[in-house]
Each structure stands twice: as C-alpha cells, then as structure tokens.
Amino acid sequence: MAYFKIGNVDFSMYVSELKINKDYNYNAQTNAAGDTVVDYINSKREIEVKIIPIDDTVMANLQNAIDAFNVSISFRNPKTNTLEENVNCIIPNNDIEYYTIQANKVMYKEFELKFIEL
Incomplete structure (x- = not known):
C-alpha cells in the first residue's frame, strides 16, 4: 500500500517515519484597552519524512523527484486514514548526509x- 509518493513515484518502502504538523499564520495586536486581537491568515501543513539508508540508484531517483522548486506529493493523512493526493509543496533546505562506501557498495545515510x- 502506497503512503508516500513524490509525483507518480512511490517511495513508501524507503520511509521509516512520516510526521504531519500544522503551522498557523496570524497577526496578533494588543489595543489600548489591553485586549489582544488575533487575525487568522491561514494554516499550512509541514510534512516530515524520514528516509531509511538507500543505495545510489534510489537516491538518484529521489533527487530527480525533488529537483523542482515545488513538487506534488501524496501521503497518508492520519485524520482521514486515506491517501491525500497531489498536495503541492516546496522543499526548503534539506540536509542529506551523503554516503558511506563499504566493499564498493555506496549507501546513503538515513535522512529527513x-x-x-x-
């Protein structure tokens, strides 16, 4: 069962953790009477995905999938327990510890x- 895809490529088998956080954007101001007025602007979800150690072929596929400025992902929504598809996202700075080489086998370390x- 697919629960994490980037575009049409299923990366579910390489995911060890999937977190969905909600970030709220608002303006809060205090008036002369001391009352705080909050203007709700919007909310955005942050999806954090932990990837298990992978080989160089899978890493190349993953890098190609996230190469664009914004990507379309699909993930299993814990509230609805269904696959939420075609969610447009950006990928801010993602730090990837690149690799280890043992006996001519290249493996990329676990990353988020x-x-x-x-």
Whole structure:
C-alpha cells in the first residue's frame, strides 16, 4: 500500500517515519484597552519524512523527484486514514548526509525531508 509518493513515484518502502504538523499564520495586536486581537491568515501543513539508508540508484531517483522548486506529493493523512493526493509543496533546505562506501557498495545515510504545503 502506497503512503508516500513524490509525483507518480512511490517511495513508501524507503520511509521509516512520516510526521504531519500544522503551522498557523496570524497577526496578533494588543489595543489600548489591553485586549489582544488575533487575525487568522491561514494554516499550512509541514510534512516530515524520514528516509531509511538507500543505495545510489534510489537516491538518484529521489533527487530527480525533488529537483523542482515545488513538487506534488501524496501521503497518508492520519485524520482521514486515506491517501491525500497531489498536495503541492516546496522543499526548503534539506540536509542529506551523503554516503558511506563499504566493499564498493555506496549507501546513503538515513535522512529527513521536510515539505511545506503551498
């Protein structure tokens, strides 16, 4: 069962953790009477995905999938327990510890990707 895809490519088998956080944007101001007025602007989801150690072929596919400024992802929504598809996101700075080489086998270390809903 697919629960994490980037575009049409299923990366579910490489995911060890999937977190969905909600970030609220608002303006808060205090008036002369001391009352705080909050103007709600919007909310955006942050999807954090932990990727298990992968080989160089899978890493190349993953890098190609996240190469664009914004990407379309699909993930299993914990509130609805369904696959939420075609969510447009940006990928801010993602730090990837690149690799280890043992007996001519290249493996990329476990890392986390963070997506922010547009």
